[in-house]
Amino acid sequence: MNQTVSGPILTSDGIPLKVSLKKAERINKIRAFLLVLPLLAFILITFLIPIGDMLARSIDDRQINTVFPKTFEVYKKWDRQDLPSEEVYKTMFFELKDSEGYSVGKASTRMNYSKSGWKSLLKKSKRKFKKIEEGPYKEKMIATDKRWGDPEYWKALGQMVDPTTMGYYLNAVDLKYDSNKNVVQQKENRRIYNKTWIKTFKVSILVTFFCLLLGYPISYLLATLPMKYSNLLMICVLLPFWTSLLVRTVAWMVMLQQKGVFNNLMVMAGLIADENRWQLMYNQTAVIIVMTQILLPFMVLPLYSVMKTISPTYMRAALNLGASPIHAFYKIYMPNSIPGVSAGCLLVFIIAIGYYITPELVGGKDGQMVGNWIAYHLKTTLNWGLCAALGAILLAVMTVLYWAYNKIVGIENIKLG
Amino acid sequence: MSEKDSFVKFEKVDKSYDGEILVVKDLNLDVPKGEFLTMLGPSGSGKTTVLMMLAGFETPTSGEIYLDGNPISSIPPNKRGIGMVFQNYALFPHMTVKENLSFPLEVRKMEKSEIEEKVSNALSMVELQDFGNRMPLQLSGGQQQRVALARSLVFEPRLVLMDEPLGALDKNLREQMQYEIKHIHEKIGITVVYVTHDQSEALTMSNRIAVFNDGKIQQISSPDVLYEKPNSSFVAQFIGENNQLKGKVKSINGENCIITTESGDDIQALKINVNNNGDGSLVSLRPERVAINSSENFENNFDAKVKELIYLGDHIRSRVEVCGNDQFIVKIPNSYKGANLKEGATVKLSWKASDSRALDLN
Numbered sequence: 001m002n003q004t005v006s007g008p009i010l011t012s013d014g015i016p017l018k019v020s021l022k023k024a025e026r027i028n029k030i031r032a033f034l035l036v037l038p039l040l041a042f043i044l045i046t047f048l049i050p051i052g053d054m055l056a057r058s059i060d061d062r063q064i065n066t067v068f069p070k071t072f073e074v075y076k077k078w079d080r081q082d083l084p085s086e087e088v089y090k091t092m093f094f095e096l097k098d099s100e101g102y103s104v105g106k107a108s109t110r111m112n113y114s115k116s117g118w119k120s121l122l123k124k125s126k127r128k129f130k131k132i133e134e135g136p137y138k139e140k141m142i143a144t145d146k147r148w149g150d151p152e153y154w155k156a157l158g159q160m161v162d163p164t165t166m167g168y169y170l171n172a173v174d175l176k177y178d179s180n181k182n183v184v185q186q187k188e189n190r191r192i193y194n195k196t197w198i199k200t201f202k203v204s205i206l207v208t209f210f211c212l213l214l215g216y217p218i219s220y221l222l223a224t225l226p227m228k229y230s231n232l233l234m235i236c237v238l239l240p241f242w243t244s245l246l247v248r249t250v251a252w253m254v255m256l257q258q259k260g261v262f263n264n265l266m267v268m269a270g271l272i273a274d275e276n277r278w279q280l281m282y283n284q285t286a287v288i289i290v291m292t293q294i295l296l297p298f299m300v301l302p303l304y305s306v307m308k309t310i311s312p313t314y315m316r317a318a319l320n321l322g323a324s325p326i327h328a329f330y331k332i333y334m335p336n337s338i339p340g341v342s343a344g345c346l347l348v349f350i351i352a353i354g355y356y357i358t359p360e361l362v363g364g365k366d367g368q369m370v371g372n373w374i375a376y377h378l379k380t381t382l383n384w385g386l387c388a389a390l391g392a393i394l395l396a397v398m399t400v401l402y403w404a405y406n407k408i409v410g411i412e413n414i415k416l417g
Numbered sequence: 418m419s420e421k422d423s424f425v426k427f428e429k430v431d432k433s434y435d436g437e438i439l440v441v442k443d444l445n446l447d448v449p450k451g452e453f454l455t456m457l458g459p460s461g462s463g464k465t466t467v468l469m470m471l472a473g474f475e476t477p478t479s480g481e482i483y484l485d486g487n488p489i490s491s492i493p494p495n496k497r498g499i500g501m502v503f504q505n506y507a508l509f510p511h512m513t514v515k516e517n518l519s520f521p522l523e524v525r526k527m528e529k530s531e532i533e534e535k536v537s538n539a540l541s542m543v544e545l546q547d548f549g550n551r552m553p554l555q556l557s558g559g560q561q562q563r564v565a566l567a568r569s570l571v572f573e574p575r576l577v578l579m580d581e582p583l584g585a586l587d588k589n590l591r592e593q594m595q596y597e598i599k600h601i602h603e604k605i606g607i608t609v610v611y612v613t614h615d616q617s618e619a620l621t622m623s624n625r626i627a628v629f630n631d632g633k634i635q636q637i638s639s640p641d642v643l644y645e646k647p648n649s650s651f652v653a654q655f656i657g658e659n660n661q662l663k664g665k666v667k668s669i670n671g672e673n674c675i676i677t678t679e680s681g682d683d684i685q686a687l688k689i690n691v692n693n694n695g696d697g698s699l700v701s702l703r704p705e706r707v708a709i710n711s712s713e714n715f716e717n718n719f720d721a722k723v724k725e726l727i728y729l730g731d732h733i734r735s736r737v738e739v740c741g742n743d744q745f746i747v748k749i750p751n752s753y754k755g756a757n758l759k760e761g762a763t764v765k766l767s768w769k770a771s772d773s774r775a776l777d778l779n
Contacts, residue, residue: 316474317507319494321521322572328495331520335511 282364306340
């Protein structure tokens with residue numbers, strides 16, 4: 001083999017083998033890339049860019065800076081003790097007067113998060129400032145509305161000097177900036193998010209637990225029954241999948257309400273008295289019951305697909321080696337079904353934690369989850385920054401879970417089918 | 418065989434899964450202690466069902482199975498103390514080799530030190546001392562096979578069942594493992610019931626072979642008897658290569674008889690499975706017992722036409738037409754004499770009457 005003593009290996013036409021191979025593979029790579037291109041573009045436009053935008057929005061605080069850039073320039077010089085100087089008033093006056101109503105509206109919404117009252121103040125002032133021709137602006141502005149003379153309003157603007165803010169995130173966990181930009185707790189009656197977070201986790205964990213509890217035996221049965229029975233059973237499990245989510249949820253409302261089917265049956269059976277029917281609808285219990293039913297297939301499918309691969313001879317071998325059926329199940333079957341258990345739990349938990357429609361319909365006041373607050377702020381208060389912060393926290397929680405799962409179980413062990 | 422000798426005993430065992438078809442019919446079988454018994458048969462012949470009933474995974478529909486004199490039908494599989502090697506080994510994939518081997522010992526609540534000793538003994542028996550900490554999937558097929566074997570023996574069962582344990586191995590490895598299993602059996606003197614559909618495997622390893630077909634034992638005897646003296650045409654056909662000549666009984670003369678083929682040739686044969694003149698019969702004859710152009714004196718001599726020659730190295734397989742059968746095979750050793758046959762040539766075939774067995778027409 002004296003040809004290969006020095007230099008790279010050459011092909012028969014004298015080109016180095018590696019170059020040649022790369023050339024040959026390039027066309028395959030291009031083909032592969034073209035095949036994924038439509039999906040890649042789709043995901044980029046509909047998924048990655050919106051997520052990036054959402055993450056940006058959760059810390060974006062430029063709305064005021066773009067309407068009142070000069071005001072913030074001079075604002076920075078203020079000692080934030082008494083009222084600001086005439087210069088600050090003057091700049092604010094002109095920027096407000098010359099700006100467009102639409103952008104002022106957006107800015108004032110943001111200012112209102114820091115101190116409520118800003119919105120009406122700006123709206124009123126913009127109208128009245130038209131009559132003011134010349135200074136001194138400080139006195140005239142205070143004359144139009146005495147809130148201009150309240151240092152608290154001016155101090156609240158201090159949170160908005162920077163183009164970015166952690167304010168939304170603080171908000172999402174019941175904290176806020178005070179006027180000196182220290183992090184403090186929200187007022188007691190405004191603390192709602194921490195409770196919601198705890199509730200969301202609690203519901204998600206319980207739903208995951210109940211799905212596992214109900215899904216494991218049925219998956220075991222599915223995986224061990226002969227094909228002709230297991231197909232039928234599988235259809236029963238999947239049937240909910242083919243029914244509209246809304247229909248199912250409404251069906252549960254019929255079942256569980258106080259004068260509903262379930263309570264009627266219990267009363268008829270004499271198990272509960274007519275006057276103290278169980279409150280099963282419009283509370284957390286309802287959310288847990290309905291979500292468990294809806295998410296059950298997401299537990300059963302990965303469990304089933306893993307259990308299907310566990311050869312029944314493992315159990316036979318364990319029995320043959322002297323283990324009791326329970327011991328054999330615990331020591332041999334269960335460990336082999338772990339990839340399915342963890343995949344199912346991860347899937348159900350992740351879907352549950354961001355769930356919206358079911359809590360909205362059956363949750364009542366008590367059953368609202370984070371997803372519902374996001375929807376509320378998105379549609380009603382238009383506080384998209386807070387929506388983005390809540391969503392980003394959810395995303396972070398899922399990422400941490402995924403990371404932990406990978407550390408503990410190993411993501412290569414996950415099996416969805 | 419006396420009652421005492423019978424370690425495993427099947428008494429009038431029937432088995433049906435669906436209440437319509439009997440997969441095992443009226444099985445009576447005795448296995449003495451220390452024997453290597455092979456159940457051989459085509460798939461669906463009921464041999465695996467018999468094994469599963471013995472292991473306790475299936476219950477006999479009627480009849481009783483005795484182990485060492487005690488009926489075992491009501492004993493669950495985990496209390497039978499029977500070792501078993503499964504078709505695909507059934508090594509627990511989430512446990513190391515050592516953990517797999519310790520499993521039956523831990524279940525029996527043995528001391529840690531005792532477990533360790535037994536596991537390492539078992540591993541050295543199958544020559545896998547250095548593989549104790551591997552996972553089963555990191556082992557080759559042959560190594561997995563040996564681990565499965567070691568696991569079935571590590572808790573010192575009285576009886577080991579093997580369900581086509583070598584089916585997944587390639588040919589060379591399979592032959593090697595056949596000898597290993599045979600040697601281990603000889604060394605520890607355990608009783609083995611082995612299931613296979615591979616007749617050469619059965620011939621190599623067994624003390625006795627039970628040939629199954631259609632839920633019944635067709636013949637049970639030692640390998641040489643089974644091969645040389647099959648007593649039904651199914652067994653003759655299933656074990657080894659076999660020529661069959663179809664005809665009718667012309668006359669019966671004590672141990673011998675004459676069969677007339679459709680082509681009108683009279684064959685001298687041993688009377689095995691025929692009773693009356695005029696009965697249909699298949700005469701069975703091993704290819705290696707047929708001589709070509711021999712000058713010796715045989716009872717049967719016929720002219721044959723060479724149809725096809727297949728070169729197989731050590732011998733030449735020639736398909737000839739004789740007595741109206743054009744699928745007749747003769748094996749010609751590729752010896753120093755050479756085998757100068759030509760396709761289309763006419764040759765003289767001869768064989769002894771005692772090598773041709775007149776069997777039933779199945």
